Amino acid sequence: MRRQKVRFGVIGLGLMGKEFASAAARWAHLLTDGPVPEITGICDSSPAKFAWFQDCFPAIKIASQNYQDLLAAREIEVIYCAVPHNLHERIYVDTIRAGKHLMGEKPFGIDQKANAAILRAAKENPRLLVRCCSEFPYFPAAQRLIGWIREKRFGRILEVRAGFHHSSDLDPGKPINWKRMVEVNGEYGCMGDLGIHTQHIPFRFGWVPRTVYAALSKIVTERPDGKGGMAPCLTWDNAVLSCAVDYEGYNFPMVLETKRMAPGATNTWYIAVDGLEASARFSTAEPKSFYYCQTRGKEQAWSRVDLGYESAVPAITGGIFEFGFPDAIQQMWAVFLQELEGRKPAFGTVTPEETRISHALQTAALASHKNRSVERVML
Numbered sequence: 001m002r003r004q005k006v007r008f009g010v011i012g013l014g015l016m017g018k019e020f021a022s023a024a025a026r027w028a029h030l031l032t033d034g035p036v037p038e039i040t041g042i043c044d045s046s047p048a049k050f051a052w053f054q055d056c057f058p059a060i061k062i063a064s065q066n067y068q069d070l071l072a073a074r075e076i077e078v079i080y081c082a083v084p085h086n087l088h089e090r091i092y093v094d095t096i097r098a099g100k101h102l103m104g105e106k107p108f109g110i111d112q113k114a115n116a117a118i119l120r121a122a123k124e125n126p127r128l129l130v131r132c133c134s135e136f137p138y139f140p141a142a143q144r145l146i147g148w149i150r151e152k153r154f155g156r157i158l159e160v161r162a163g164f165h166h167s168s169d170l171d172p173g174k175p176i177n178w179k180r181m182v183e184v185n186g187e188y189g190c191m192g193d194l195g196i197h198t199q200h201i202p203f204r205f206g207w208v209p210r211t212v213y214a215a216l217s218k219i220v221t222e223r224p225d226g227k228g229g230m231a232p233c234l235t236w237d238n239a240v241l242s243c244a245v246d247y248e249g250y251n252f253p254m255v256l257e258t259k260r261m262a263p264g265a266t267n268t269w270y271i272a273v274d275g276l277e278a279s280a281r282f283s284t285a286e287p288k289s290f291y292y293c294q295t296r297g298k299e300q301a302w303s304r305v306d307l308g309y310e311s312a313v314p315a316i317t318g319g320i321f322e323f324g325f326p327d328a329i330q331q332m333w334a335v336f337l338q339e340l341e342g343r344k345p346a347f348g349t350v351t352p353e354e355t356r357i358s359h360a361l362q363t364a365a366l367a368s369h370k371n372r373s374v375e376r377v378m379l
Contacts, residue, residue: 004034005038006078007075007076007077007078008077009041009043009078009100011067011070011083012105013043014049014082016133017042019329020080021039021057024037024039026330029330030315030330032313035341037333037337039059039060040073041062041063041064041069042060042063043069043070047063061073061075067091071094072098076100077100078101078129080104081095084185085184085186086184089109092121093121096121096122096124096128096130097121099125101130102130103132106132106133106350107355107359107362108196108358108359111359112363115359116356118352129339129340131348131351132196132355134200135328136197136269136328137200137347139282139284140308140309141282142201142271144290144307145271145280145290146201154273154274154276155275156277157207157252157275157276158274158279159253159273159274160207160273161255162202162255162256163255163256163259164197165259165269166259166261166262166265166267167261167262167265167266168266169220169260170261174223175224176223176225176226179193180231180234181234182234186235188235188365189239190235190239190258190259191258191365195239195256195358195362198256198258199358199361204348204354209241209254209361210246211244211364211376211377212241212243212244212364212365212368213242213368214364214375216238217239220233238261238262239258239365240255241257242255243255243361243377269283270284277294278292279300280292287322288307288308289304289305289306289307290304309327312345315327335347335348360377363378
């Protein structure tokens with residue numbers, strides 16, 4: 001039986017646009033009877049980026065520098081938009097109002113006002129699926145940790161830690177890019193770039209900060225501008241958010257880290273949950289390893305399980321083999337398509353409401369750093 005095709009338009013043909021396209025090209029990897037994504041339209045301000053997509057995806061019918069051409073195309077059903085933060089509000093709102101389903105990139109608006117406008121548009125069009133990207137929870141060990149949360153194996157939560165670390169910006173000679181420009185990236189800086197990745201799992205299980213104390217760092221204040229001069233870097237490089245969470249009648253601390261200057265971390269995402277009955281942790285630095293310990297009286301011992309390919313959506317890869325970032329991307333998209341079909345996956349993609357909580361937290365974090373105070377997260 002021929003599987004249904006879902007026709008996508010991709011706005012923004014950079015790194016993440018290519019990652020989605022690659023995931024779509026490998027859809028036979030998945031053992032699912034669900035729909036298959038087909039790239040039908042592409043858009044970017046630089047036509048030089050069209051060639052790779054057109055060479056690899058013969059189903060492309062539209063290639064334009066104007067995203068409105070994709071929104072006007074009747075054959076395009078879903079838009080994936082991966083553009084700088086200052087463009088989110090206009091393109092996301094236009095996409096939703098054009099009647100297209102949307103997968104957008106974080107932070108889902110350059111600031112809280114932009115995020116609110118996107119959420120209003122989504123609320124006005126409830127038949128559309130609107131979601132935000134976050135792929136790291138689809139690593140097998142992260143999925144196992146999620147299962148432990150769902151099964152309440154941790155008992156009373158003692159502490160949660162999650163973070164996303166980069167190290168490429170440790171080179172002060174690295175030329176400036178849009179993520180260092182506050183007018184394009186936004187005042188959140190590294191929090192806007194990386195924050196939702198750290199928040200997806202906590203927010204999904206109701207671990208929502210009541211208060212936050214933020215330590216934000218601007219470390220490299222200027223970078224080469226690519227024209228022989230220097231340009232100011234106005235965005236935050238590193239952020240550590242110390243949060244208080246109220247949950248099921250008690251409270252616990254949660255620490256969320258987003259760092260572009262973390263020595264030795266090429267692209268490291270992690271989460272750790274400590275509980276009264278059990279604890280567990282996972283880091284993409286050790287992508288096959290699930291660490292856990294269970295309380296047995298006064299002594300505890302950490303154990304390590306070497307996980308193979310245990311995916312949320314079944315795939316052809318044997319269980320003894322390794323899982324990697326391209327697999328996590330594809331799993332996220334497979335879950336998104338399940339949601340598009342009306343299914344309820346065990347762990348869905350980031351909802352608009354969860355992006356609203358993220359903006360509330362990051363707005364409070366800016367105030368906390370400015371005032372050197374503990375700030376209430378205004379939900």
